[in-house]
Amino acid sequence: MKSYRLVIDCPDKVGIVAAVSKFLAEHGASIVEANHHRDTTAGWFFMRHEFEADSIELSLEAFKDEFSQLAQQFQMNWKIVDSSKKQNVVLMASRESHCLADLLHRWHSGELDCNIVAVIANHEHLRHMAQWHGLPYHHVTFAKGDKQAAFDEVRELILQYEADTVVLARFMQIFPDVLCQEFAGRVINIHHSFLPSFAGAKPYHQAHERGVKLIGATCHYVTGDLDAGPIIDQEIIRISHRDSIEDMVRKGKECEKQALARGLRSHIEDRVIINGNKTVVFD
């Protein structure tokens, strides 16, 4: 079933829900799902409606025209998305295969509703996996001292594939600030710790050193501050003194796969709205 997703954020004010609901009802929209959130600290309002495309008597273009007046009145940031227009997604990876394999299987079996269009990696290891799924695989070499050139190539590929979203599926190079800004809100990373604990390199080693009894993973938007962008989802697993670093790496993979898959799913279904350095996730 084709649906439209109307996603809004704006200054909080009485009457927003009524105005939007009335607009939708007057055009016959049969609502599948509706969510609001009011951030009382920030004085900001967030809203997502999903409704059956067939139920509404307006074309998407006509909807946009008509709604823009209402949107202006409430100073809305807004978008309306056609669920049948799938996002283009580029996956980036290094040597570790578990997140890539997990996302590819979910996509391949119809669980992830997007177009994965290419895999970019800084190693050769995962080419077969991408190719079996019928995907182009781009091995970009990250030479020490000249990562700029490599990231230029990455940028070109992102643009060439018209990627809506880029997923760093255990891609072990730090995204440069300029790219973070160019693709703000569109690059999703999985970090292998429950942030803000153990940001940066070798989080499982850090966790082992500290002697924590839980490890985790965090799915977040990439920003110029390393591992400090808006968090979309997190997952943890219990460990004990018996777990070596290798055990933690193995158990942690479960968290990584789950947090990343859930976070990406929320993102491509337009359920995530960035709110400063936080997120609203309508699940």
Add this chain to the structure above:
Amino acid sequence: MKSYRLVIDCPDKVGIVAAVSKFLAEHGASIVEANHHRDTTAGWFFMRHEFEADSIELSLEAFKDEFSQLAQQFQMNWKIVDSSKKQNVVLMASRESHCLADLLHRWHSGELDCNIVAVIANHEHLRHMAQWHGLPYHHVTFAKGDKQAAFDEVRELILQYEADTVVLARFMQIFPDVLCQEFAGRVINIHHSFLPSFAGAKPYHQAHERGVKLIGATCHYVTGDLDAGPIIDQEIIRISHRDSIEDMVRKGKECEKQALARGLRSHIEDRVIINGNKTVVFD
């Protein structure tokens, strides 16, 4: 902050959200929280709005009058609740103290927003605990062969205290069908298993016998079918072969306390709507 809670369920139809939102907006309601749910199988719609009492220009009586027309049009079951009118809650217990102590502390420390008005028990054990909290304690004797008389006494007490809600906090007598019907949707039980597994007596023994690796607890409305009423909340905890029945009893208490406290909280905040033998819980 005093708020009103408008809770509705009705046949599903285009325009409900718009009509209700418009009504609220036209009267100036500043919405704190709004939730909808559409049960597509049953063709039924569920809705809960919480809005600031001060924001609306109608008295509660006037609201009821005006809204009833809208309600009729959509064939709504509905209520509007003043959050400052706390529910009267009667707790019932037997010998086990953990659920009773837990609820009493939550209430005493302001976490549970209700009036606990009395404790009824079929044992003497917990009198001190009730009294320390300033509550009347009624020890009702359940003689073998004449439980009817005891339940008549229970019924009298419930009526006398004008209880809105009765909580069976590990009360180990089976509520008779006729009381289940008289107080339908108002009697909450905690069963010490993840239902539908291990209904009935000695669920931890049953779980130990079966060799499960997880145990749990279920908070549900009481109906004439033992342990088969609408489920409000459930909680589980991991166990292993090392856990004896005594360990399971001890660990399970954590689940019981949590599932019951969460379930009761949802109930007294009018977040639960019964949907056949299931529940909609707007949390």
Add this chain to the structure above:
Amino acid sequence: MKSYRLVIDCPDKVGIVAAVSKFLAEHGASIVEANHHRDTTAGWFFMRHEFEADSIELSLEAFKDEFSQLAQQFQMNWKIVDSSKKQNVVLMASRESHCLADLLHRWHSGELDCNIVAVIANHEHLRHMAQWHGLPYHHVTFAKGDKQAAFDEVRELILQYEADTVVLARFMQIFPDVLCQEFAGRVINIHHSFLPSFAGAKPYHQAHERGVKLIGATCHYVTGDLDAGPIIDQEIIRISHRDSIEDMVRKGKECEKQALARGLRSHIEDRVIINGNKTVVFD
């Protein structure tokens, strides 16, 4: 590092631990991991030692000879396993790919320490997946009314591949009693509910109908009683009224993959000892 695993169960008696520990120490065994469990109800003792193969001054054959005297004295059921002799594992599947893909990736990436030797399925769907992993794929047709012939073929394949373990990775045919007995303790199934709730067909439908707030999956040994064999591992996930059956199927897959992968891992590392209709899992 090659290790030996000494797995024992026997009537409980003072001195077992001392006798075994002394035996190991006298032959220089450097113990990596040791676990005991005493089932006081059954009066039975369970024990698993893993020690470095290089540390011991006996050959495996000599160990078996010498230890058998001790074993006899304590009436032990016992085995000693060389960790470098990987088990042969046959995977069986139907149409659903998630468990198969998950296990294959874990094996392919070195996480599951066994030899997956073949995939048997009653559908054609997953042939490509098996083949990409370099595995033979046997499509066995289960004709209505003559499942016997199909299971004869399955049995032949299991024997032909010298399978130590058979994994029913969402294989949707009921294993006949006679095969359950022939391969007792060697056939592992994943059932898509937290047993004993919702045994049998369509457990997510059953769960949706019942209105539970948690769903799960159970990894267990197959016996003649459907979904009633010894449980190895279980996993659950929280759901709400918002989850349709389709959502439950999707979310439940996470539980299925995790419970099956953990259970199989425990099994192939000789961490599971069957204790009547229960299991001891030394993790």
Add this chain to the structure above:
Amino acid sequence: MKSYRLVIDCPDKVGIVAAVSKFLAEHGASIVEANHHRDTTAGWFFMRHEFEADSIELSLEAFKDEFSQLAQQFQMNWKIVDSSKKQNVVLMASRESHCLADLLHRWHSGELDCNIVAVIANHEHLRHMAQWHGLPYHHVTFAKGDKQAAFDEVRELILQYEADTVVLARFMQIFPDVLCQEFAGRVINIHHSFLPSFAGAKPYHQAHERGVKLIGATCHYVTGDLDAGPIIDQEIIRISHRDSIEDMVRKGKECEKQALARGLRSHIEDRVIINGNKTVVFD
């Protein structure tokens, strides 16, 4: 049933398990529970045996004498504890009652096997709660600028009550370094975040600010480094954008109560061995 707990840590070496097991078996010890752990990085070995006191033919004194030779040979740190000699425990609190009430109820209902001997607090609020449980309550005033005097008083009380263990049950003053050293390994704190995230003041505010999707609590030994001592247990709970700081405080209490109760239980059952800045917890 009275039992003895033999708790050992020492340099790792072949033969420790055998020597200890042989010693126990030769004196007839009927072992209830046995656990080992080998920290391969540190080259250190940890061991705990619990055995029936009646089963052994030695008095506790005679055991100590005989065992000390073995202990010397392996350079063991060791103790043998009589389970019937309960630890004296002093609880310290401030204004928040949930952890105190939780521990008191667990103790009162027989779940926590220790002698709670007194409550010390820097506020008057919780006196009634302590008194209802028949406990002396000491209100120590912490004047700004002269906390030294207050902590001198606290120290005197700890000594006077012959406390084996001090529990900071949401006690909101920082323990001075000198006390941390004097009572090293005997002061247990509950911090309201999943450390190392959000150490220090107002962790829920920090968590809200950061926009995490999980909050938690950490039970740890107090050392001179604030919130950086060896972790015994941790607990987390899922949150969302809908949770205000108040919601987080409320939900976090569940984690605090559970992590503290479990950690304290492990400690008083001599299941925790400190290993540098980490812990081995034999559960």
